[in-house]
Amino acid sequence: xxxxxxxxxxxxxxxxxxxxxxxxxxxxxxxxxxxxxxxxxxxxxxxxxxxxxxxxxxxxxxxxxxxxxxxxxxxxxxxxxxxxxxxxxxxxxxxxxxxxxxxxxxxxxxxxxxxxxxxxxxxxxxxxxxxxxxxxxxxxxxxxxxxxxxxxxxxxxxxxxxxxxxxxxxxxxxxxxxxxxxxxxxxxxxxxxxxxxxxxxxxxxxxxxxxxxxxxxxxxxxx
Amino acid sequence: xxxxxxxxxxxxxxxxxxxxxxxxxxxxxxxxxxxxxxxxxxxxxxxxxxxxxxxxxxxxxxxxxxxxxxxxxxxxxxxxxxxxxxxxxxxxxxxxxxxxxxxxxxxxxxxxxxxxxxxxxxxxxxxxxxxxxxxxxxxxxxxxxxxxxxxxxxxxxxxxxxxxxxxxxxxxxxxxxxxxxxxxxxxxxxxxxxxxxxxxxxxxxxxxxxxxxxxxxxxxxx
Numbered sequence: 001x002x003x004x005x006x007x008x009x010x011x012x013x014x015x016x017x018x019x020x021x022x023x024x025x026x027x028x029x030x031x032x033x034x035x036x037x038x039x040x041x042x043x044x045x046x047x048x049x050x051x052x053x054x055x056x057x058x059x060x061x062x063x064x065x066x067x068x069x070x071x072x073x074x075x076x077x078x079x080x081x082x083x084x085x086x087x088x089x090x091x092x093x094x095x096x097x098x099x100x101x102x103x104x105x106x107x108x109x110x111x112x113x114x115x116x117x118x119x120x121x122x123x124x125x126x127x128x129x130x131x132x133x134x135x136x137x138x139x140x141x142x143x144x145x146x147x148x149x150x151x152x153x154x155x156x157x158x159x160x161x162x163x164x165x166x167x168x169x170x171x172x173x174x175x176x177x178x179x180x181x182x183x184x185x186x187x188x189x190x191x192x193x194x195x196x197x198x199x200x201x202x203x204x205x206x207x208x209x210x211x212x213x214x215x216x217x218x219x220x221x222x223x
Numbered sequence: 224x225x226x227x228x229x230x231x232x233x234x235x236x237x238x239x240x241x242x243x244x245x246x247x248x249x250x251x252x253x254x255x256x257x258x259x260x261x262x263x264x265x266x267x268x269x270x271x272x273x274x275x276x277x278x279x280x281x282x283x284x285x286x287x288x289x290x291x292x293x294x295x296x297x298x299x300x301x302x303x304x305x306x307x308x309x310x311x312x313x314x315x316x317x318x319x320x321x322x323x324x325x326x327x328x329x330x331x332x333x334x335x336x337x338x339x340x341x342x343x344x345x346x347x348x349x350x351x352x353x354x355x356x357x358x359x360x361x362x363x364x365x366x367x368x369x370x371x372x373x374x375x376x377x378x379x380x381x382x383x384x385x386x387x388x389x390x391x392x393x394x395x396x397x398x399x400x401x402x403x404x405x406x407x408x409x410x411x412x413x414x415x416x417x418x419x420x421x422x423x424x425x426x427x428x429x430x431x432x433x434x435x436x437x438x439x440x441x442x443x444x445x
Contacts, residue, residue, distance in 0.1 A: 068425035070383035072390075073418040076401050080411060157295050164297035175299060182303045194300030201295035 007188035018172060024196060027173035030166060031159050031200075034095050038102035038155060043148065045103075046110025056111065063104040071097040071162050079169050094166035094173075101162055102155035109151025113144030146216040153208035160201040164193070174200075234412045246400070247416060254396025254424055257385045260317055262378055265324030272325070273332035287330060294326040298387045306391065316388035316395075323384060324377040331373020335366030364442065371436035375429055382425035386417070397421040 007013055014020045049056040074097040082093040117140050125135040164175030174193045181190025237243055272290075276283040296304075298319060305315045339362050347357045363370075389395025389402045397420040404413030 064379075064429060065422065065426065068379055068383065068422045068429070069418065070386040070398070070421050072387050072398065073383075073401050073414070073421060076405050076414050077411070077418060079405075157291075161295055161297045164299050167299075175297070178297065178300045178303055182299070182306070185307075187307060190300065190303040194297060194303065197297050197300060198292070198295050202292065205291065205295065 003188040004191050007186075007192055013192075018176065020177075020192070020196070023172060023174050023176060023193075024200075026171065027160075027163055027166075027175075027197070028200070030091060030094050030098065030171065030173060031156075031163050034098035034159055034163075035102055035152070035156060037095070038099045038106055038159075039152065041099075042103050042106035042151075043110050046107050046114065046148075049107070049111050050114040059107060059111070063107050066100050067104045069100060071101055072165055072168075074100055075165055075169060082169075089169055090166065090171040093169040094163060094171045097165070098159050098163060102159050105154040105158075106148070106151040109147045109154075110144070113147025114140060116147070117143045142215070142218060146212055149208060149212040149215055153205060153212065156204040156208055157201045160204055161197060164197055233415055237412055238416065247420065250396050250400050250417070251420055251424070252396075253399070254382070254385055254421065257316070257320070257388065257396060258378070258381050258424070258428070261320040261324060261381045261385070262374075264317065264321040265328055265377060265381075266374075268321060269325050269328035269332055272329050273336070276329070276333050277336055283333065287333070290325040290329045293322045296322075298323070298384060299390070302387075302391045311391055315391060320381055320384055320388065324381055327373045327376040327380070331369050331376075332366075335369035335373075336362055338369060339365045364439065367439045368436065368443070371432060371439070375432045375436075378428045378432060379425045382421060382428060386421055397424070 008020075012019075016022065045055075045059055049059040075093060078096045079093045082088065082096075087093065121139055121143065122135060125139045130138065163171075163173055164178055166173050167175030167179040174197050177189050177193025178197075181187065181193060238247075272286050276286045293301075301319045301322065302315060305318055309315045309318065343361060343365065344357065347361045352361065385396050386398030386401060387395070389398030395402070397417040400413045400417035400420070404410045404417065407413070
């Protein structure tokens with residue numbers, strides 16, 4: 001504990017390329033980029049799957065296959081390819097397994113969300129003269145939003161925790177503290193890295209739980 | 224036939240060697256054993272925790288919260304925490320792996336048994352069922368679909384995480400192959416075999432559990 005305190009309160013450990021600040025920023029950057037990519041694939045994917053039965057079958061099968069691929073294994077596979085294709089070390093090889101990790105929960109929750117929209121709500125919208133687009137925008141989107149946010153929350157926690165593996169492909173993120181701490185060995189360093197990662201993951205969990213509550217406010221009106 | 228070699232994506236000749244096949248089959252066995260131990264341990268611990276949470280609702284938030292916190296700890300870090308305490312041992316790997324299963328198992332168990340309607344329990348009581356009988360033949364079947372869903376998520380996750388145990392040099396099953404492949408100048412054949420093995424195993428468990436789930440919830444479709 002004393003050593004941990006000393007490590008965290010030493011100014012030089014915060015500054016520079018391998019300091020706490022820089023590594024936290026890199027870590028967050030890689031997570032945010034991965035989540036954005038995953039959302040922009042999985043949410044439209046979920047919508048397509050809702051509209052077409054074949055797409056749903058293909059998507060669900062793909063999701064369970066992708067879910068079964070260990071992130072560490074995907075990272076090991078992507079690394080040499082990334083170098084061969086000129087994407088380099090660190091950032092991009094880490095993004096690929098993180099996107100793969102985030103896709104299934106977001107896709108499946110989008111699909112579930114849309115499927116749980118009560119058909120009576122759709123009939124009512126139709127009867128009110130809403131067009132297909134208006135129904136989507138004003139009925140289906142708000143009613144399924146809480147599910148999408150739940151999926152995003154699950155993905156976010158996993159992505160933040162798993163981005164530590166980036167240390168194996170020379171990503172200078174928080175995983176590097178853990179890896180260096182494990183090899184040196186320096187328990188204070190290791191603890192610093194993992195405490196920050198866990199707090200970020202819990203922070204993401206908390207923030208998205210709040211979002212979830214915000215987008216499900218209509219439930220209170222209903223009941 | 225084009226000559227194949229160590230630089231190919233998959234070097235089939237290496238795969239077909241007896242020494243390689245032995246290596247692959249022992250990795251598969253190790254992976255299976257580690258997954259089985261983890262799931263057995265995880266189910267027992269999760270059952271105890273869920274039992275406590277169901278009887279003492281005040282503790283439910285704490286139990287679920289703790290399981291979520293464990294889930295947010297990066298696997299590398301968790302191994303790092305545990306190595307000074309339990310050493311570079313199989314125990315270290317198992318503690319971490321079991322810890323990760325708790326989140327989905329505990330959540331699904333609590334949700335499953337909570338979803339049993341009160342009037343069903345009353346009816347069972349009125350029929351003179353004892354507590355144990357009611358638990359086995361009324362509550363568990365009603366909770367089964369949620370229990371199986373949690374079990375599937377936990378099992379697929381565990382099969383993937385076992386590969387990371389290779390990093391602390393203990394077990395790791397197919398993870399051992401992946402790591403060795405990386406050490407040998409990114410010998411992709413070993414990496415690919417490791418991934419394929421791990422994915423196959425995960426899908427196999429998933430399908431088996433899905434099948435069991437369909438059998439035990441047959442009454443729902445009647």
